Amino acid sequence: MAGIHYPIDGVNYGNPDVARRYLEEGAWIDSTFGEALQATARRIPDKLAFISDERSITFRALDELSTRFAAALFNLGLKPGSRALFQMGTTIDTVIALCACYRSGIVPVCSLPQYREVEIGKLAELSQPQAYFVQGDLGHFDLVGFAGRMCDMHPSLTRLIVARGTVPEGAHSMTALLESHTLETARTTLDAVRLGSEDVLSFQLSGGTTGVPKIIPRFHAEYLAHAAAWATHIHAGKSATVIWSLPLLHNAAHLYAIVPTILLGQTTVLMPKVDVVRMAQLIERHRVTHAVSIGPVAPQLMASPQVLESDLSSLKGFFCMSRADSLESFLGVPCSNLYGTTEGLLLGSAPDADAFIRHHTQGFSGCAFDEIMLLDPESERPVAPGEMGELCFRGPSSLRGYYNAPDINATALTGEGFFRSGDMMRAHDVDGVTCYSFEGRMRDNINRGGEKIGCEEVESFLSRHPAVLDAKLVAMPDPMYGEKGCAFIVARAGQPAPDVAQMIEFLTSQGLAKYKCPERIEVVDAFPLTRVGKVDKPAMRKWIADKLAAEVTAGA
The missing domain is CATH 3.30.300.30 (ANL, C-terminal domain)
Known part of the structure; x- marks a missing residue:
C-alpha cells in the first residue's frame, strides 16, 4: 500500500529514501485513512465514534455512510486528487463528508466558515478546487448564497454540495447524494480506488503575515502516525473520550479529535459552538477524559464559576496553549501547556509529567523521530544553552514544502531542511528531558x-x-x-x-x-x-x- 498512487502537481513529496525509512521504522503508518476507519469499524462496530447534542454515530454507521457518500462523490466526477473547498461546522455531517473525501481520495481544502471573498477567492485561485462543501444552517450568514456567488466567480468550482439547509437549483444535497447509493453499490464503485499511504490526505492552511494563503499538504501515513504519537504522548488512545468545541476542519481538530478517533477508536464529543458551561455538563455526562483548548476556551472556563457545578472528576488532563497552572488551580485537574503548528510539530506533556514541564513550558515532542533546534535567525547557528532561538524542526510530519509556492519554500526551510517556525523558544533540561517554552514571535x-x-x-x-x-x-x-x-x-x-x-x-x-x-x-x-x-x-x-x-x- 506504500507509495504515491495519485500524484498532485505542486506537492513536494520529499525524499523517497527518507519515506522508506520512516515506513520501515514505524514513524509512518502504512495505511490510508479509509482503511483505518474500516479496521476500527470491524473491531468495535457498535462503539460510539462521535457524540453531539444533535445525534451520535457508531463506527459501523460512520464507515457505511461515508462509503456511500464517497461513491456518490465519485459518480459526480470527483476523482482521487480532486480538491474540494470546505466551509462546514463542528457537526456529525462534517465528519461524514470529510471521511467520504478521505475514502475516495478527494482532497479537502480545510478553510474556515468565517472566510469570505478575499480568503476563499485566493484559495480557489491557488488550489483550483472542483467542489465546494458548505453547511446551510451555520450561523446567520447566508453561506449557501455566498458559495453560489463564489462558484460563479471561479470556473473550477463546478459542484456545490450543501448539507443541512435549503439546496438551490444547480447544487447537490448531501442527503440526496447519500441516498443515491446502497452500501453494496458504493463498495463496488469504490473498488476502482486504490489509494497509497503516501498520497495527499488533505490541504491544511497556515497563517502568514501577508494574507497570501499557504497550503500545507498532509499525507495519510504521516497524519495517522502523528495523531497516534500524540495520543500516546498524553496517555489517551482507544479508551479515551475527548471533547472538541472548535472548528472541525482545523489541523488541531484532526490531530486531537478526528484522526485518533478513526485510527484508535477513541470517542469524541463534538460541540457546534463554544459554551463552557455546556462543556462542563457534557464532560460530566459522557465522562470525558481529555479536553483541549486552542484559544479562548481556557480563559472562558476560568471566568465562569458555573462550570464547577459539574462533576469534572473524569478528566485526566486538560491541554491549553498557556496558563495551565491557573487553569489547573481553578478546575482541580491536571493541566498542561502545549504548542502546535500545522507545519507538523506538536509539543506537550502528559498529565503526570513534572509540574514545571506542564505549567512553565510547552512540553516536548511525542515523536521520537522529530529533530528540534533553536537557531539564531540571522546565521542559522544553534544558540547557546538557555538562550532564546528560533524554533526549527524536521521530522516525519514536518513540512516538505507549501503547495505550489516555490518562492515561499525558498525561505521557509533552513539549508539543512529544518522548517523555520518564526517562533522564539527557550530550551529547558528537566531531569534529562529537553522541553521548550514559548517566548514570542518573529513574524508580523x-x-x-x-x-x-x-x-x-x-x-x-x-x-x-x-x-x-x-x-x-x-x-x-x-x-x-x-x-x-x-x-x-x-x-x-x-x-x-x-x-x-x-x-x-x-x-x-x-x-x-x-x-x-x-x-x-x-x-x-x-x-x-x-x-x-x-x-x-x-x-x-x-x-x-x-x-x-x-x-x-x-x-x-
Missing part, C-alpha cells in the same frame, strides 16, 4: 484565539478607507483570546477617523473575514520610528499594552 502576525491574522494583509485593507492616510496593525493583549488587533491610524487631513464599528463595516464590505478586523483603533499623528527610520512596531505593542494595563488599574 496576531494569534487571536488560535487563528493567525497577517498584519500586512489587514493593513492593506485599512489603508483603502477614504479617511485613512496610513495604518498599522499590532497585537494587543486580551484576557480571553490572548491577542487581538489594535489599529494605529493616521487620518487624512480634514477627515474624521472611523471608529471600530465603522471600520469593521468597511472591511467586511471589502470581503475581509470579520475575525481579522481590528478591535481597537488608536488615532495618531505619526508612527514611532526606530533609529534607522523604520516603523517601530514593538514600541506600538508596548504602548497599547501599557495603556490597557493602566485602564484596568483605573477601573479596579
